[in-house]
Amino acid sequence: MTDTTDAELIEAGRKLFAGDWRFIWAAPSIETLPPMQGIEVAFAGRSNVGKSSLINALTGRNALARTSHTPGRTQELIFFEGPKDGGLRLVDMPGYGYAAAPKTKVASWTSLIHKFLQGRASLARVYVLIDARHGLKDVDTEILKTFDKAAVSYQVVLTKADQVKKTELEAIVAATAAALSKHPAAFPEVLATSSRTGAGMPELRAAMIRLLRERNR
Ligand SMILES: Nc1nc2c(ncn2[C@@H]2O[C@H](COP(=O)(O)OP(=O)(O)OP(=O)(O)O)[C@@H](O)[C@H]2O)c(=O)[nH]1
Numbered sequence: 770m771t772d773t774t775d776a777e778l779i780e781a782g783r784k785l786f787a788g789d790w791r792f793i794w795a796a797p798s799i800e801t802l803p804p805m806q807g808i809e810v811a812f813a814g815r816s817n818v819g820k821s822s823l824i825n826a827l828t829g830r831n832a833l834a835r836t837s838h839t840p841g842r843t844q845e846l847i848f849f850e851g852p853k854d855g856g857l858r859l860v861d862m863p864g865y866g867y868a869a870a871p872k873t874k875v876a877s878w879t880s881l882i883h884k885f886l887q888g889r890a891s892l893a894r895v896y897v898l899i900d901a902r903h904g905l906k907d908v909d910t911e912i913l914k915t916f917d918k919a920a921v922s923y924q925v926v927l928t929k930a931d932q933v934k935k936t937e938l939e940a941i942v943a944a945t946a947a948a949l950s951k952h953p954a955a956f957p958e959v960l961a962t963s964s965r966t967g968a969g970m971p972e973l974r975a976a977m978i979r980l981l982r983e984r985n986r
């Protein structure tokens with residue numbers, strides 16, 4: 770891709786996310802999902818990795834999605850919708866791998882996440898968030914494997930990049946990309962982001978514009 774296309778995608782992304790974003794729906798179960806419309810992208814990842822914070826940073830809103838220091842904040846599938854002509858929805862997902870939650874609750878979240886990811890035609894991509902300080906853990910690799918099996922297209926996004934040194938970040942990006950080469954449904958490029966500094970947000974927004982254009986072609 771040329772620099773001018775990149776710049777154009779970044780500008781289109783900026784515009785789309787500068788528009789009006791709002792909460793539209795919370796689904797505690799697979800039976801209560803909103804009717805499919807437009808294109809959806811979902812944010813998955815371990816509890817406390819920064820899914821809700823990333824949605825706030827993308828949309829430039831402090832409290833669109835609820836965040837917390839305590840893991841397990843998001844317990845439903847939360848849908849946000851952008852400008853009407855944009856045709857994009859963001860889905861905030863409950864975190865996985867939250868050890869302190871009651872077992873029955875973990876089982877019901879896991880089942881909700883899996884059913885949603887496997888049966889949603891409007892879902893164009895899952896962004897799998899990984900903490901830049903820790904990299905891929907076993908629980909992440911397990912989730913990636915289930916996405917591969919279900920042929921759910923996903924891309925890894927590192928979060929909290931502000932917490933690691935530049936050289937460490939480069940190393941973790943390279944190690945993660947190398948691990949992803951074994952996963953058939955993974956998008957090869959790894960994005961590094963920080964909701965705190967805004968790093969990586971223009972690139973992530975541009976990636977969603979590219980996705981919208983591919984899907985609407
Ligand atoms: N330093 C730093 N902290 C972050 C960043 N993103 C999120 N956090 C912090 O990480 C904690 C968890 O953030 P959330 O956005 O609530 O995480 P989540 O993945 O939605 O968590 P659950 O809904 O519980 O699964 C909060 O204390 C955030 O302030 C970041 O880019 N940098």
Ligand SMILES: [Mg+2]
Pocket residue numbers: 820821822835836842843861862
């Ligand atoms: Mg959350």
